[in-house]
Amino acid sequence: MAETHEFEPDWFSPPGEAIAERLRHSQTSISDFAFEMDLDESGAERLIDGRLEITGSLARRLEKALGVSADFWETREAHYRRDMNRLAAQIPAAAAKTWLRELPVNDMAQMGWIERQPDVTTKVAECLRYFDVPSIAIFERQVADTIGRAKLRTSQTLKSNPGSLAAWLRRGEVEARKIHCQPWNADKFKAAIPAFRKLTLLRDPGIFLPRLITLCSENGVAVVVAKTPQGCRASAATKFVTKEKALLLLSFRYLSDDHFWFSFFHECGHLILHGRENVFIEGEPHENSLQEDEANEFAETALVPEPWSRLLERVPANKKEILRFAARVGVSPGIIVGQLQHRGKIKHNFLNYLKRRFEWVA
16 A cells, blocks of 8 residues: 555645546556446546545545545545535526526536536536536636637537537546546657558447547547537537647537548547647537648548549449448448548438448447
């Protein structure tokens, strides 16, 4: 057992942040931590997220697992809960109710992002905890800053509610925190594109997603797949959560393989081509921009590289030839169908049965 010691607390941040930091420092996985704590992985994640309150029993298990005294964890938990409830209680009732109406609170609770609470004050405290902010005003400034910096793409009909979009982006940040990544390296990440492309041949997300997450983490990118709450129309997003770690967030909104993989490689293009300062959100309105055109071109080339991209226009529009061409390129047939549809070679309702449909598993 590690030597027990104390360190200076920051009561506003949830105890789970200190837990996550120690796990990152020791490179301990969630599953190993859950085993040490005699919890299932869901319980360990709830503990780190701050949704599971640290009781005396949990504090003693934390002392044994992490080498920090049980008194520290119990004291920090008590101060944190007290301070969050105090901050929530200071918010006028009308403002609190208005804010809660702007958030997808029911969906957030149903998907396990927050714990259900019995009254307005505790609901506000739980949402402040989730967004890691001390006030509604700071939340609103952060959302305005993120959306202001975001480069947004696609139809006006898909415009999201800002509170729902913020909740989904925050979920991506929370999940990314749990993924240990090597420092961001654009050259190495670009060099891994052929390895990513091979994964398009796998039919089951339960198989290819873990491999994709691992490959990306080796180059500084935390890939997170999170279902969107009601009111959020985004399909993908990218941002740097630290200088050395990028978040690539996917929603599985489009459940065919051509849409999923094009979205993934489009976001890879943003990360490689457009630097650390930008935030990109797909599935939101925007004015056409050079950066979007560049990301689209990057995705097309990543999926169908030279010399195959020049030959794509000549592929006969029939099942046999498309299957043969896809095998030569080394991608799924659905991707070739999607690219031919995009280029106007075939109609958008033709050969869609060659696309693989993914089933969302929460």
